[in-house]
Amino acid sequence: MIVLGIETSCDETAAALVRNGRTILSNIVASQIEVHRPYGGVVPELASRHHIRNIVPVVEESLDQAKVTLDELDGIAVTRGPGLVGALLVGVQLAKSLSYVSGKPLIGVNHLEGHLVAPQLSLGSLEELPARHVALLVSGGHTALVLVESFGCYRPLGATRDDAAGEAFDKVAKLLGLGYPGGPIIERLAEQGDAAAIAFPRGLRRRDELDFSFSGLKTAVMNHVRRAGTPEGQALNDVCASFQQAVADVLVRKTLRAATDRRVKAVVAGGGVLANQAIRDALQRALAARDIALFVPPIALCTDNGAMIAAAGTLRLARGERSGMDLNAQARLPLLRAEESCE
Ligand code: KG4
Ligand code: ZN
DSSP states (O other): OEEEEEEOSSSEEEEEEEETTTEEEEEEEEEOHHHHGGGTSOOHHHHHHHHHHHHHHHHHHHHHHHTOOGGGOSEEEEEEESSOHHHHHHHHHHHHHHHHHHOOOEEEEEHHHHHHHGGGGGOSOGGGSOSSEEEEEESSSOEEEEEEEETTEEEEEEEBSSOOHHHHHHHHHHHTTOOSSHHHHHHHHHTTSOTTSSOOOOSSOOTTOOOBOOHHHHHHHHHHHHHHOSOOHHHHHHHHHHHHHHHHHHHHHHHHHHHHHTTOSEEEEESGGGGOHHHHHHHHHHHHHTTOEEEOOOGGGTSOOHHHHHHHHHHHHHTTOOBOTTOOOOSSOOSSOTTOOOO
């Protein structure tokens, strides 16, 4: 079963071909980072325009690279939400057109479900990943812990009450004058810094609290800059390392708590922030100490891509689900739709 996955929810125009929901035949990502960099964040109108310009060449390249024709596809999966509505519409519209002309089944996919299944693209055997597990989703738009009972059955355990963790990286980088996107820049500077230099706050510390809060951390960095001036050199490295440590501590503590509370033996982690090696390592260490397996995709599959959408789409198509030509983009789309049950 070969499925084309199309992703345009934010600032990456992406398409991929995946066989049986596991094997990547091609995975093309046209990043718009350079387009948005001068503005310090994603400009929705510019994102839509660049998706329109890039989406057809990106899809063509994904087919060419995989040496697969439209005729040979078994389905077309596309991100239907959540995300920037004008950006999502570009992918949804193209997917509908391709489905219409080829007669291949169409399936709209929740972007967050894509991040949840991304580790499956790198597993040797699916047996390794228990169907019941805890998932940690950490991106520019989301920070959430979810209990996955089985594919498609999601129970929310906690979510951010204000900024997402990736958003905190981006905002802190901006206030330190470092540029966009903040995550990779902060990670690089943090490598040379002392993570214990500044005691930044860890939000919502209560033991049984699985919600997150990162706005206090961002304000603490801002106050530090007001007090001590914009840091440079080693002082800047120390601020970055201390900030990154605060984010890592919170993610690790709450994930561990969720996994032990729910007595699961596996955690899946995904989203752009999991591209951060220090955070990956911290999670790995903490979970391994409790004998809990961590499944996290390779770094290229942590940030937005079409392969994870194809993988989630394949699982949905295999359950007999189809989207109609009335498929629409939804800026806000919860992981568990109201009409779905866990039966
Ligand atoms: O999943 P993603 O590509 O897009 C969304 O769905 O939001 O995540 C993008 C976010 C950005 O906020 C970016 O700063 C963050 O992921 N990010 C990182 C790293 N690479 C990307 N955060 C921390 N460390 C990184 N290395
Ligand atoms: Zn994402």
